[in-house]
Structures are given as structure tokens and as C-alpha cells.
């Protein structure tokens with residue numbers, strides 16, 4: 001079966017208007033799947049939909065929703081429950097940085113609602129429909145940060161560790177039901193999220209990847225791997241921090257690196 005036969009007719013992509021999500025939407029549309037884009041900014045949703053329709057001749061629906069709000073998560077289900085969603089990609093997420101107790105609680109709780117609760121709720125729903133049909137795919141988006149301790153990104157790191165553990169566990173359950181689940185764990189990627197992160201990546205040994213390359217890694221791993229980390233450097237980083245050194249060393253390395261690269265006003 002080709003990609004479209006396996007994961008069509010519709011792919012629903014949250015955060016599909018920017019960065020990695022936008023690239024996943026483009027590459028999936030190029031394979032002939034119709035797309036549902038979910039994000040908050042209407043102008044970007046409309047622009048992205050037109051681009052995908054013009055370039056790939058697929059149908060594109062947009063759902064304006066703030067997934068850090070429970071009622072908008074329900075809205076996404078209501079807007080798509082009459083369509084056969086064969087591929088679900090919950091890519092929307094936000095990052096907070098700094099000393100956790102300095103970050104307003106509401107901001108941190110909104111992160112948990114978007115990065116964890118919306119992902120779980122929508123995966124529970126869409127994977128459930130896929131199990132009924134005996135086929136489909138879910139591409140979850142974690143981060144290399146989810147594989148290791150990351151001081152000053154604590155809540156974000158925790159949310160990405162949740163996605164990693166949830167997704168790899170779900171991979172096994174769903175495989176038995178004909179549904180593919182893969183976790184994509186990108187390293188630093190050139191997107192608006194990184195541009196707004198107050199982290200000076202030039203002071204780290206890490207290099208940026210393009211969102212297009214990261215998206216390709218994720219799409220190609222679907223149905224083949226439980227987890228995919230794009231690129232050698234990112235794999236080495238994860239191997240070192242999670243396998244080679246002790247947890248206390250990994251915490252120290254992560255903390256000291258962040259103190260070098262994060263804008264000092266957040267320390």
C-alpha cells in the first residue's frame with residue numbers, strides 16, 4: 001500500500017501553519033492526502049490552506065482553535081468527525097523558559113493543556129476511530145529535550161518527555177490494532193519557536209536543521225519506527241545524555257549549558 005492508501009483520505013495537523021507542522025502538511029499534501037489545519041491565527045490558516053490547495057490540488061479545511069482551551073479541543077473533534085482521518089499529527093506546542101517559579105502559573109498550565117492534554121485527548125479520539133477501521137497513523141512530536149533533563153525549560157521538557165513515553169507505549173498497543181504510532185524527536189530546528197526562544201544556539205555544539213528535513217524524517221519513519229531522532233548530532237546528544245552519563249551528570253551538563261546560552265535575564 002502506498003502512503004495515501006494507508007493513511008488517507010484526510011490528515012489532521014495541529015500547528016500545521018508554521019515551522020515543522022507546516023512542512024509536514026506540505027509533504028503529506030504532496031502525497032495526495034486532503035488536509036485539515038488547526039491553529040489560532042485565521043490569516044495564517046487561510047494563507048496556508050490556499051498554498052496547499054494551489055500547489056497540490058488537495059482539499060484543505062481549516063479549524064481556528066486555541067488548543068490550550070478545553071472547549072476548542074472539542075471544537076476540533078466536532079469539525080472533523082464526519083471525515084475519515086487516517087493520519088493525525090498533533091504538532092502544535094509552546095515552550096516556556098527561565099526559572100520555573102518566575103513563570104506565571106497560568107502560562108505553565110496553558111503549556112500543559114496544549115502540549116499534553118490536547119495531544120492526549122485528540123489522540124484518544126482519532127486513534128480510537130482508526131482502531132475501529134483497523135488502519136491509520138499518528139505522528140506525535142516530542143523533542144530531544146524530552147529524552148534528557150533540561151533546566152530552565154523544565155515544564156516544556158516534562159511535556160515532551162510525556163509525549164515520548166506516551167507515544168512509545170502507545171506504539172505497541174496500536175500496532176496490534178493496525179494503527180502506526182511514531183514519535184518524532186527533533187533537535188534544534190529553524191522555526192519561529194526557536195527564533196523566539198531567547199537561546200543563543202551559536203554558543204552550543206548543536207546545529208539547526210531545516211523544518212523540511214525534520215518533517216521528512218517523521219513521515220518516513222511512520223509505520224517503521226517507534227521513535228525517530230533526525231540526524232547524527234541529535235542522536236549522539238540523546239545517547240550521551242540518556243545512556244552514557246549518570247542522571248546527575250546529565251542534569252549538570254544541561255543546567256550549565258543553559259546558563260551559557262539562555263538570555264541572562266531569565267536566570
Ligand SMILES: NC(=O)c1ccc[n+]([C@@H]2O[C@H](COP(=O)([O-])OP(=O)(O)OC[C@H]3O[C@@H](n4cnc5c(N)ncnc54)[C@H](OP(=O)(O)O)[C@@H]3O)[C@@H](O)[C@H]2O)c1
Pocket residue numbers: 014015016017018019020021038039040041042044065066067068090091092093094114141142143144185186187188189190191192193194211
Ligand atoms: N523548533 C524546534 O527547534 C523544535 C525542536 C524540537 C521539537 N519541536 C517541536 O516541534 C513542534 C513544532 O514546533 P515549531 O518550532 O515548528 O513551532 P512553530 O513554528 O512555533 O509553530 C507552532 C504552531 O502551533 C500553532 N499553535 C501554537 N499555539 C497554539 C494553540 N494554543 N492552539 C493551537 N495551535 C497553536 C501555531 O499557530 P498559531 O500561533 O496561529 O496558533 C503554529 O502553527 C512542537 O511540538 C515543538 O515542541 C520543535
